[in-house]
Amino acid sequence: MNFQQRKQLILQTVDERGAVEVPELADLLQTSAMTIRRDLVQLAAAGLIYRTHGGAMRVRDIMVVPFANKSAMNVVHKEAIAQRAAQEIQDGDVLFMDCGSTVAHLCPFIRNKRITVITNSLPVISELLNSSVTLNLIGGEVDKERQAVHGTMAGEHIARYHADRAFIGIDGISLANGLSANGEQEAQLTLALARQASRVYLLCDSSKLETDKYLFFAPLSLVDVLITDAQVNVDLADAYRQAGVDLIY
Amino acid sequence: MNFQQRKQLILQTVDERGAVEVPELADLLQTSAMTIRRDLVQLAAAGLIYRTHGGAMRVRDIMVVPFANKSAMNVVHKEAIAQRAAQEIQDGDVLFMDCGSTVAHLCPFIRNKRITVITNSLPVISELLNSSVTLNLIGGEVDKERQAVHGTMAGEHIARYHADRAFIGIDGISLANGLSANGEQEAQLTLALARQASRVYLLCDSSKLETDKYLFFAPLSLVDVLITDAQVNVDLADAYRQAGVDLIY
DNA sequence: GTTGATTTGAACAAAAATAATCAAAAATAA
DNA sequence: TTATTTTTGATTATTTTTGTTCAAATCAAC
Known part of the structure; x- marks a missing residue:
């Protein structure tokens, strides 16, 4: 044989x-x-x-495995970013949290804080339901894909509140074009949150820096603080700082 | 292996x-x-x-929030009531569903209908997230105990919508005093929903009939249809019908 | 809050599987 | 036939996986 x-x-x-x-x-x-x-x-x-x-x-049985879920990517980085972001939060704060997966990683670090969280993210609500955090849910149409709330009512809802800090995620960001998104909904909501917050924190793993998505919706100046991971290129970090963004990691 | x-x-x-x-x-x-x-x-x-x-x-339904022990009571009755209530629903309907546990039992029976559900109940959202139902979440303060949304914003949110049918639960109901509740919040929300719906369905197991809670907030006439279980006393049922409520089971 | 029970993850040890090495056997070429 | 190459199987060292124990973390009930 x-x-x-x-x-x-x-x-x-x-x-x-x-x-x-x-x-x-x-x-x-x-x-x-x-x-x-x-x-x-x-x-x-x-x-x-x-x-x-x-x-x-069999090969085909394995093929399903790779990346079924976007939120699984860079989990370690996201957690590190979230942990750093949590340090910025003080007792008594009122926070906005958007529906990004990086932002959702904040939850474990703020469970025991005496703060108020206003969010449109269902996973965030779910994770903080049994915590010491006071919750306010943004109402409107439910986007099942993103497990989040969007739409006109959501925008109006946000306009009625004010937060000390807004923690937002983003699809793309670049020095040349500012913030960009994959859809109108996300862009609209991010803008609404940023408008009503004293300080805007962008949580963004370094792989997203200098990537552009199809809809440009805001200049870099919308962001007060950019929190990213330690993998960020030093020169790039300096460039963002030159552009007026307080970049930390 | x-x-x-x-x-x-x-x-x-x-x-x-x-x-x-x-x-x-x-x-x-x-x-x-x-x-x-x-x-x-x-x-x-x-x-x-x-x-x-x-x-x-499963990743999809991390929203699952086990309902408090309360929902374990009279499950059989609640399911029967919910099943009867589901018969009233037609494709294309826009429904209000409040945060009562009996109302939540409607979910399995409406998963495949082409309807829109507007609700302040987190368990309802959770159960319908992977369904053919279009969801609208009422925004406002999250009541962790009841796993529902309440407050001023919730009231304002509801006022912006109109539904064909409202399915509501109740803490107490009696011929003499009408509807009563254990708290301001529930009462306020129930009123708001009833006001914006063409037809109000009260889902209520027979054990609650003729019980009064501390806050009386609406006359019996607020309810168009009272759906209850078969355990209801026949004479009592007739009395409710005499009072103008369409009682079915 | 505090207690008490469960669950968890780290460290270590045992077991299983693998890769490397090498000699024997088989196939091929001269 | 003999020399050379290739393939094979045994042995061993290394890696990977697994199971146990135990301290720390987490949850739930009070």
């Missing part, structure tokens, strides 16, 4: 069973585990199977 | 059941709790599940 014959049988078995183990194949093909491993390495290199510890699996 | 295979099974289980616990998975996959935890950490990092204390949940 040569490699070509084994290859066929291995592929066939993997396809039938979905997942196989090395000793299993060794037994089936009457050969050693070492040989099976070498075969699997080759097949995996060719992309015909997915190599696992102890065996192999 | 390697990580990849466990991963598949975990995702499948979480998706089927909505929520799982660590020991449950450990038993199911014949492995230790520690291994399950490590798996869950990875899956959560990839954003495929939401990690909770003791287990994991």
Whole structure:
């Protein structure tokens, strides 16, 4: 039995069973585990199977895995940013929090503070429901995709409040074009929040710096403080500071 | 059984059941709790599940807020009432739903209808987030105890809308004194909803009939239809009908 | 708030799987 | 036939995964 014959049988078995183990194949093909491993390495290199510890699996079963959820990306950075942002908050503050995933990471760090949070984000409400934080929910149409509230009523709602600090996320930001968004709704809401807050904090991981989205809606000056992660390029950070943004990390 | 295979099974289980616990998975996959935890950490990092204390949940419905123990009472009656109430709803309707637990039981029966629901109840929002229902969330102060939104802004929000039907719950109702509530907030909100709806449906299990709470806030005539359970006394039902309420069950 | 029970994550040890090495066997070429 | 290359399997060292224990964190109930 040569490699070509084994290859066929291995592929066939993997396809039938979905997942196989090395000793299993060794037994089936009457050969050693070492040989099976070498075969699997080759097949995996060719992309015909997915190599696992102890065996192999069908490729298509694995393909679902990668990035199903945007909010999963850069979790570590987001947490670091959120933690830094939480340091800015003082007891008694009234905060705006928008529906960005980075902003949502603030929740664990503010659970025990005596503050008021005004938000349109359902996950934020959910996470702070059993906390010492006083909550105010912005009303309006529910965007199921973003798990957040948008629309005319939301804008009017915000206009009735004032906050000490607004924590906002953003789809894109650049020195040349300022803030940009993927949709009208997000842009409108961000503007409304910024307008009604004494101090605007933009929470934004460094990968988003100097990226533009399709809708430019505000100049850099809308932002008072830009909180990002330590991966930020030093020269770039200086450039933002020159532009009048208080960049910290 | 390697990580990849466990991963598949975990995702499948979480998706089927909505929520799982660590020991449950450990038993199911014949492995230790520690291994399950490590798996869950990875899956959560990839954003495929939401990690909770003791287990994991589907990412979509992290909003799930277990209703207080109150909702456990008379579940059977409440479901029967809700099912009867759902029959009144037609495609295209715009509904108000208040934050009562009986009203919340409507959700399973309206998931697939093409209607718009305006509500101040967080559990209702949560249950309908993945449904064909268009949602409008009433904004204002969040009452953590009742998992609902109240206050001035809520009242103003409601005043801006009009619904075909309002489904409301109540703390007390009697022929002699009409509707009564345990707090100003509930009373105010109920009134606001009733005012803006063409038809007011009161969902109320029979045990609440002829009970008075401390705040009387509206006459019986506020209610167009009273939906209750089959346990209701026949003579009492007739008395309500005499008083002009369309009582059904 | 404080207590008490559970859950968690880190550290370590054991087990399993892998890759590297090397010698023997098989296939190929000279 | 003999020399050379390739493949294979055994041995060993390394890596990966897993399970246990325990202190710290978290939750829930009071």
